Amino acid sequence: MKLIVAVIRPERLNDVLEALFEADVRGITVSRVEGHGGEYQPMETYRGATVKMELQEKVRLEIGVSESFVERTVQVLLEAARTGAVGDGKVFVLPVDGVYRVRTGERDQLAVTPEPRHGEVRTDAP
Amino acid sequence: MIQAPMPPPLRGDDTAWLLISTALVLLMTPALGFFYGGLVRRKNVLNTMMMSLVALGAVGLTWALIGYSLAFTTGGAWLGGASHALLRDVGLATGPWGAYPQLLHFAYQGAFAIITAALVSGAVVERVRFGSYVWFIAAWSVLVYAPAAHWVWGGGWLSRLGALDFAGGTVVHINAGAAALACAWAVGKRKDYGRQAFLPHNVPYVMLGAALLWFGWFGFNGGSALSAGPVAVLAFVNTLLAPGATLLMWMLLDRWRTGRPTAVGAATGAIVGLVAITPAAGFIAPAHALVLGALAALPSYGVMVWRPRWALDDSLDVFAAHGLGGITGALLTGVFAQQAWHAPTDGLVAGGARLVAIQVLAVAAVFVYSLIGTVVLLKLIGVAVGLRPSEQEEGIGMDIVQHGEEAYNRGEGAVLVLERRPPRGEHSP
Numbered sequence: 001m002k003l004i005v006a007v008i009r010p011e012r013l014n015d016v017l018e019a020l021f022e023a024d025v026r027g028i029t030v031s032r033v034e035g036h037g038g039e040y041q042p043m044e045t046y047r048g049a050t051v052k053m054e055l056q057e058k059v060r061l062e063i064g065v066s067e068s069f070v071e072r073t074v075q076v077l078l079e080a081a082r083t084g085a086v087g088d089g090k091v092f093v094l095p096v097d098g099v100y101r102v103r104t105g106e107r108d109q110l111a112v113t114p115e116p117r118h119g120e121v122r123t124d125a126p
Numbered sequence: 127m128i129q130a131p132m133p134p135p136l137r138g139d140d141t142a143w144l145l146i147s148t149a150l151v152l153l154m155t156p157a158l159g160f161f162y163g164g165l166v167r168r169k170n171v172l173n174t175m176m177m178s179l180v181a182l183g184a185v186g187l188t189w190a191l192i193g194y195s196l197a198f199t200t201g202g203a204w205l206g207g208a209s210h211a212l213l214r215d216v217g218l219a220t221g222p223w224g225a226y227p228q229l230l231h232f233a234y235q236g237a238f239a240i241i242t243a244a245l246v247s248g249a250v251v252e253r254v255r256f257g258s259y260v261w262f263i264a265a266w267s268v269l270v271y272a273p274a275a276h277w278v279w280g281g282g283w284l285s286r287l288g289a290l291d292f293a294g295g296t297v298v299h300i301n302a303g304a305a306a307l308a309c310a311w312a313v314g315k316r317k318d319y320g321r322q323a324f325l326p327h328n329v330p331y332v333m334l335g336a337a338l339l340w341f342g343w344f345g346f347n348g349g350s351a352l353s354a355g356p357v358a359v360l361a362f363v364n365t366l367l368a369p370g371a372t373l374l375m376w377m378l379l380d381r382w383r384t385g386r387p388t389a390v391g392a393a394t395g396a397i398v399g400l401v402a403i404t405p406a407a408g409f410i411a412p413a414h415a416l417v418l419g420a421l422a423a424l425p426s427y428g429v430m431v432w433r434p435r436w437a438l439d440d441s442l443d444v445f446a447a448h449g450l451g452g453i454t455g456a457l458l459t460g461v462f463a464q465q466a467w468h469a470p471t472d473g474l475v476a477g478g479a480r481l482v483a484i485q486v487l488a489v490a491a492v493f494v495y496s497l498i499g500t501v502v503l504l505k506l507i508g509v510a511v512g513l514r515p516s517e518q519e520e521g522i523g524m525d526i527v528q529h530g531e532e533a534y535n536r537g538e539g540a541v542l543v544l545e546r547r548p549p550r551g552e553h554s555p
Contacts (some may be wrong), residue, residue, distance in 0.1 A: 011521030014322050034538060043543065044530045083271025083518065 001096045001112055002070045006061040007035060008081040008089040013059050019080035020063075025073050027112065029062040039087025058089060064112040066098055137225035139354040142235055144226050147349025154342035155182055155244050161335025165390075165442050168327040169523025170252040171533045177247035177259060181240045185262050185267040191234040193268050197275035198223070198235065203283040205311050206276045224352040234349060237273070242298045243267050246500075248442035249306035250313045252324075253520050257527040258513050259479035262504060266305065270499040274301050274492050288471055289488035290463055290481065292361065293350035295405025295456040296492045303449015304493045306440050308500035312508065315439030317517050329389055330525070336393035340369060343400045347407040357468050361407035364415040365400065371419030372399025379427050394447060398426045401451030402458070410462040418462060422454045425489035431462070453489055460485035 008016060010032070020028065034055040041052045065073050070093060077091050101111040159178035163171045185193070192211050199206030200222060210216050213232065221228030243263040250259070277284040277292045291297060316324070326332060347365040351358035376395025377387035402422030403415055410418065429446040440446070458484035463473035472478035507513065514520070519527040526532060 007231050009521075011518075013522075014318060018321075034536070036539070042530070044526070044532065044535075044540075046531065050543040052541045053539060054541055061169060 001067065001099055001108060002065055003094040003096045004061075004063045004065060004070070004077070005092040005094060006071050006077045006081065006089065007033070007037075007058050007062075008061065008077070009083065009087065010059045010079045011055050012083065012088075016061070016080040017075060019076045020073070023072055025063060025065065025069060025076065027064060031060045031062075033058050033060045037087045037089065039085070051069045056087065060112055064096065066112050071125075133220040133222060134225045135262060136220050137353075140224060140352070141226040141230065143225075143358060144230050144349055144352065146260070147345035148230065148234045148237055150345025151234070151241065151341045151349065152182070152342075154243045154339050154346065155179065155237075157335050157338030157342055158241065158244050159335070160331045160378070161393070162251060162442055164328040164331025164333075164335060165326045166251050167324060168534060169525055169532075171327060171331075171525065172531055173256065173524035173528050174247070174251045176256065176529065177251065178244040180256075180260055181247075184264045185240045185243045185407055186236060187546060188264050189232075189239050193239055193272045193462040194232050194235060196268065196272035198231070198280045200281040202276070203286065204277070205273055205282075206280050226352075231352075235279075238294060238298060238346075239267050239271050239275070242271055242294075242302050245298070245302035245350050245444060245448055246305045247310055248414050248444040249309040249440045251441050253316050253515070254313055255511075255512055255515055256524070258511050261511065262453040262507055265503055265507070266500065269357045269503060270295075270305065270496055271301065274495060278488065278492070282547075284488045284491065287487070288481070289484050290409060290469065290471070291456065291488070292408040293347045293404045293460070295401070295452045295459065296488050299401045299404060299448040299452030300456065300489055300492050301496045303445045303452055304496035305445075305500040306444030306449065307438065307499050308502060310438045310440040310445075312501055312504035313513050314440065315437070317520050320434075320437075321441045322536060326390060332377075332390055332393050332550050336396050340396055343404075345371075347353045347404060351408055359409045360412070360467060362474055363412055364403050364407045364410065367412055368403035368406075368419030368422070369396045369399030371416045372396065372402065372423045375420045375423035376427060379423060383431070394430070394443075395423055395427075398422055398447050398451040401448050402455035405452070405456045406459040406462060409459060409464070409467060409473075411464060414462040414475070418455065418458045421458065422451055425454055426450045453493075456485050456489050457482065489534035 020036040035058050036055055039056065041054055044051050044053055063073060074093065075089055082088055098108060100107050155178050159175035160180060163175040166174045190213055192208065195208055195210035196206045199209050201207060216228050216232050216430065218227040218229060219227060223231045223232055228316055243266060246263070247259065275297050276282040278289060278297045279285065343365055344362055348358045348362040351361055373395040376391050380387045380391045399419045399422055402418060406415070406418060426446050429450055430443050433440065433446060434441060459473065461474040463469035463471065463481060464476045465472050471481050475479045515527055
């Protein structure tokens with residue numbers, strides 16, 4: 001199991017969510033964060049005062065996946081979140097000691113995005 | 127009606143009521159900014175509010191330069207003249223329109239021109255270049271609004287035919303509704319339209335906007351009596367009753383369709399009722415106003431429910447609310463108008479079938495003119511300066527891209543720049 005943490009542009013979020021859904025990646029946490037990734041800083045003006053915005057709005061995704069889903073999830077994130085300009089974000093892949101599903105108490109492999117077996121009708125999809 | 131007789135002597139009561147009404151109608155434009163602003167996503171709220179607010183400047187200017195003259199110089203059937211351009215001969219003496227200084231008539235009618243242009247913005251929010259939009263409403267107010275106002279109110283051909291429009295069902299709402307369709311078509315849909323739901327980011331703003339619009343509408347309709355007398359009272363009371371009926375009907379429709387009456391629905395219903403009573407306000411019995419209000423909910427509700435399936439992205443339903451609401455109101459004016467309630471001619475309920483036919487003609491004429499005029503204008507502006515920002519800028523949001531401001535900024539990580547002016551457009555691409 002791995003925990004995939006991605007920091008992306010907010011305006012790419014919808015495309016990323018769509019792409020993840022199409023790739024059968026389920027179970028995701030989204031938070032709005034602020035950060036800095038070396039991109040150009042936008043200038044804004046408030047009552048005549050010019051201001052350089054050093055922190056950008058970003059979106060952080062956290063996805064727990066089974067080993068066989070790691071590569072696929074990362075590729076989907078890289079493709080869907082990319083604009084080609086500085087500030088597109090980062091994807092981190094972290095090791096995970098254990099995962100439990102609160103509803104059932106299932107643990108580890110059973111508690112994260114599983115591999116859909118051939119012909120199986122998924123019942124836990126959102 | 128065609129050539130005005132001697133101007134009437136000045137009356138203090140009429141002047142006072144019209145002064146108040148003018149201020150009330152002016153309030154409606156920033157109120158519309160709140161109504162529209164609440165309905166868009168948070169990254170576009172300032173831009174949306176600015177699209178309403180800027181009309182106070184842009185259209186106020188064109189109205190003084192030439193708009194008022196084209197609309198309210200009497201004589202021509204199709205267009206007024208240039209004799210009042212730059213407010214020439216519009217002064218503190220009374221004019222042909224009532225017992226108050228003609229300058230006040232200019233201001234009152236200017237408030238209508240301003241809000242009509244602002245109404246159109248709802249069709250193209252979240253995706254249009256601000257500069258192009260300002261050029262558009264400035265030109266539109268002269269080339270589309272002023273002629274339509276002249277036809278119906280300025281002694282033009284529709285008023286000679288006897289078309290009734292008490293406070294702007296055709297001139298303001300059908301005109302804006304048709305222009306909205308043209309704008310939505312010429313500008314094109316938002317980049318994720320049809321793929322993603324666009325939710326209102328601040329429903330309390332929508333409620334606030336609706337409340338202020340209703341308040342201002344008492345000046346819009348009540349003031350359109352152009353005197354402080356019984357007709358103003360009738361229009362005022364009908365402006366209270368009809369939207370109330372529409373609001374209730376809208377909630378019933380919501381409850382029937384989804385099981386729950388919604389806040390955005392109630393606010394929208396009230397606006398649709400206000401739109402529908404506008405052409406009829408000073409011509410119909412209060413009991414009929416209730417009927418008109420209830421009926422007005424049906425077509426607008428139907429189209430609003432269906433609209434997201436449509437290829438045309440009229441984002442804030444300007445056509446459904448103002449175009450259709452205005453059409454319903456204008457046609458029902460032909461049904462309910464009564465000389466017993468100060469209408470110049472009797473409608474269907476009082477045995478005058480001809481009025482309905484005239485109303486149909488007026489609706490169609492203004493609708494078609496506005497549709498064509500708006501498309502031509504937007505195509506020209508599109509060629510000259512372009513209409514839309516890039517897809518990426520649309521994703522970032524119009525507030526940052528067009529105005530360099532954010533509505534809900536936490537202010538962390540902001541550094542004051544004192545040395546130099548920033549290069550233009552230095553935002554992350």
